[in-house]
Amino acid sequence: MFKSGCLPIIMTIVVFSSCTVQRANRIVYETPAANVPNLTQKGDAKVTGYFSLNGVEDGIGEYNPQQVGVNSTGYDVQAAYAITDNWTVLGGYSQKYLTQLYKYDTNLYRPNYLPPGSVSTTAFNGFDSSVIKYQTSVFQLGAGYNLPLNQRKTITFSWYAGFDFGKLTMNDAGLDSAKKAYTRYYSVKTVKPWLQAAFNFGNSTKPVSLSIGGRLSVLGYGNPNTNYSYQEFDYFYFDRLNSQSFLLLEPWINAQAMLPGVKWLRLDGQICLSNNLGAHTPKTSTINGSIGLTANLTNFLGRSKKQR
Secondary structure, eight states: OOOOOOHHHHHHHHHHHTTTOOOOBOOOOOOOOOOOOOSSSOEEEEEEEEEEEEESSSSTTTTTTTEEEEEEEEEEEEEEESSSSSSSEEEEEEEEEEEEEEEEEEEHHHHHHTTTOOOOHOOOEEEEEEEEEEEEEEEEEEEEEEEEEEEEEEEEEEEEEEEEEEEEEEEEEEEETSEEEEEEEEEEEEEEEEEEEEEEEEEESEEEEEEEEEEEEEEEEEEEEEEOOHHHHTTTTGGGGGGGOOEEEEEEEEEEEEETTEEEEEEEEEEEEEOSSSSSBBBOEEEEEEEEEEEEHHHHHOOOOOOO
């Protein structure tokens, strides 16, 4: 039998577990499409344009029933040039737009009861409903090496390194807990050094090509410009952006197919996953799906090429 002294402890555990305070989230990173040059001869050049969609953790459904909608779109423009048969330089620009709708549940996000010892300014959310609009702009620069694994250069292993420089802005508007209108903004610059490696099957001269690889990066944030209050800043975990970096592992698969009768133009599709290996707050996107076209400028301009 349990001793009577155990009863208060058991009751405390039950009360605390039934009064867990959840926090609403803000999204601080959207996954860009991977730049996949796969160029095997000096003078080769390509330009790619993607339309992209991002998936975000804690979407609609049982995992977060009060986040009533997320809409994410964007585009990526990429370029690459082979300065030798093996070395390639690359660059790109990514623009993402995301809208997040919240209707905060009183018991989960704005609890009437706070466990003893809770810091109310941290646990308490003063918003009733929100519409958050995000915009992310990123410039990319990098270079890397392409190693042929067979004589025809149809199977290669490539690795690249580079930096992304970007800016995140969000505009947050809605009703506070007193049903009065509010507006907030948040803007911050980002930097992300990265390493990327891939196995490539086929190349720009073949009807179909496939690349499987991944990107490891460290995402850091500068000093923000914001009018969130100190309590709100802490509630949404923005304070963590100033004290730590995100370690991201982003595996991807890319497939290209030459359009019939147009040898210089290829249909290009890609799926890129994003795994935040560090802290999971604030939130980051988990998947990027992209579809677009890749133009081989060497073929388009009719420049002479060696026989492969």
